[in-house]
Amino acid sequence: MTHLTYIIPAYAIAVLLAGGFAVDAWLRMGRARRKLAAIDPRFMR
């Protein structure tokens, strides 16, 4: 493959950015759900 020095960083940035945002959103959702369940068990269905 040609231009690997450009292709690898491009895909690496994409994977890191998407993965980072996805993991952050997932963890934040879990944290909020646990905290809410501790305060108000009825609110979650």
Next chain:
Amino acid sequence: MDASTEFAPPPGPLPGGGRNLHRFANPGRFLRLSGRVLPWVSAIALIATAIGLVWGLGFAPADWQQGDSSRIMYIHVPAAMLSYMGYGSLALCAVLSLVWRHPLADLAAAEIGPVGAAATALCLATGSLWGKPMWGAWWVWDARLTSVLVLFFLYLGQIALVRAFDDPQRGYRAGAILALVGAVDLPIIKYSVDWWNTLHQGSSITLTGAPTMYVGILYPLIPMTIGMVAGFIAITLARTRAAVMERRIRALLQARARTEAVGQEAAI
């Protein structure tokens, strides 16, 4: 049904089950609905992106001139679409917030901002990584690149404004106004390559003509785009869910602190 009845004010105080638009303003209903949709959107995102990556990197032919650097396009084009769609949804949230005072629109806008800014940064970075070997420059100040950079700064401004006030309501208002004013940049980005001569190439895929991209090169772009759009929706949905729950937690804790304070006063 005309617009005025469709967006009629909800009977009674806001969270009490209004109709149509305001139906989704009910945080409990939004959490239930989004909780049901989120796994599916996430699955589509993962599967489609995986297909797109393998297809684009492993099986699609390289361009005769660009060589394999043409594969950077499989990230760059969906990222550009996301940056564009993300700002469009920000502007939509702004209208819902400013005109209809939709409370979820404010929360959603605050969560879309950072994701859209990341997509724009990805679009700029991958473009740069393609521009260096192909054009011979990391960056040029032509109309397309400059207008997308302006979009990135608009995102940054919205992110900062939303969080700049002690009263979140004022932040949401300021962010919504910036999002709407900034929306003039969207047609400028879209038509920059047609209105002015630029170093950036014109659109390969248009509504009117045949794509100027060989089908073998074009096809992997379809799962890649579906996957990245679904991923964007999944991430913003998850963030908005978290924001709705966090707001609920704050409200409950404040209410609890108030009743405790009242109780202590009574005890004294």
Next chain:
Amino acid sequence: MTRKKRRLLVLLVCGLGVGTAAGLSLWALSSDVAFFTSPSQLAHDHPGPGRSFRLGGLVEAGSVQRTNEGGKPTASFRVTDGNTAVVVHYSGILPDLFREGQGVVSLGTLAPDGSFTAQEVLAKHDETYMPKEVAEALKKSGHWNPEQGAPPPASTWNTLTVKKTGG
């Protein structure tokens, strides 16, 4: 008029105002927004000697002459937009995409003899994405000579099936 309708109207009026303002200022600045000047534009819109600007167009077929002056690669070629052509002199490394028939944008100044001395040459890629096999097939069948410029309409080749040739 309800409060919602009034707010919507205010928003629409503001939007119209912002849109018009942006449109008018871009219209006024359109010559500065343009990234490069074409050889034909130079004829009636001469920037004057010594003023730096960008010249854009296609590298004319058969016009590229490469030499090596004192260890530094030097090239001269003609940049054309179909009507007028300007001779460009450049010493330095040309981008990989540089070839006859390719779009290029050069930054530099006009010399008194009407030729252009470039400090920087960028390749402009067009919107076509074509595998090597398809490009070879079009060249072989005489449907496209890349040195003459843009490829034929996309619908004539974007679904073309070619058998893979080794290498």
